[in-house]
Amino acid sequence: MTDQNKHHAxxxxxxxSEVMKNEKSTNNFFRTFISKPKNIHLDIQNKDEKIILVLRQHLITQLKSFLFLCMIIxxxxxxxxxxxFxxxxxxxxxxxxxxxxIVLTFGLFTRTFLIWFFNVYIITDERIIDVDFASMIYHNxxxxxxENIEDVTxxxxxxxxxxxxxxxxxxxxAGEKTEFEFGNVPQPAKVTKLISELLLEEEKEKIEGRVN
Structure with a gap:
């Protein structure tokens, strides 16, 4: 079976997925729980790979940093x-x-926002992806x-x-990176259930011969 046929299968x-069946597609990229986005594409995304969920840290977790900046400023x-003096x-x-x-204040707020905005966790129908944004010139x-996921909690x-x-x-x-941590994301129960559903579907694909 060719790679193209695998993806079509x-x-x-x-x-x-019971989780995604009840979630509406959204293109609001400022949200912290972005289900089935249509206008988001990754450079490392495969041709027929579909992005199912994009996550970032819950806004309430940024309150501490925001208040600290306000206090210092x-x-x-x-x-x-x-x-x-x-x-x-x-x-x-x-x-x-x-x-x-004022310029320094604006810079600090901008940096805090960019780190929150670009540090995202992505779940596709093939992979989990962790984007670690440190600055405009460095990200990992x-x-x-x-199929390599062994445990989700x-x-x-x-x-x-x-x-x-x-x-x-x-x-x-069981991959090259053995541990992933999606920190302070919204609706953790839904996320773990979704990953479990994807893992189960991956197993069914192998059993039914839809992919090798």
């Missing part, structure tokens, strides 16, 4: 003003300092075939995770 995910200028410098220097502080992509820790329904998915594989 794959069923639509709605035919075997507001606290330092306030302390400088109350201490009178900044008044010892010329007005031009003070103006330049505040301009620098790890992936494992569905979900871990929810703390009251916030229980209230807002997010957790960490731990995946063990």
């Amino acid at each position: 794959r069923r639509n995910v709605e035919d075997y 507001l606290l330092i200028p306030i302390l400088l003003n109350f201490s009178g 900044i008044e010892t410098f010329p007005d031009k220097f003070i103006g330049a300092f505040y301009i620098f502080w 992509i790890s992936y494992a075939k569905i 979900a871990r929810t820790t703390g009251p916030l995770a229980a209230i807002f329904n997010y957790g960490t998915i731990l995946i063990q594989t």
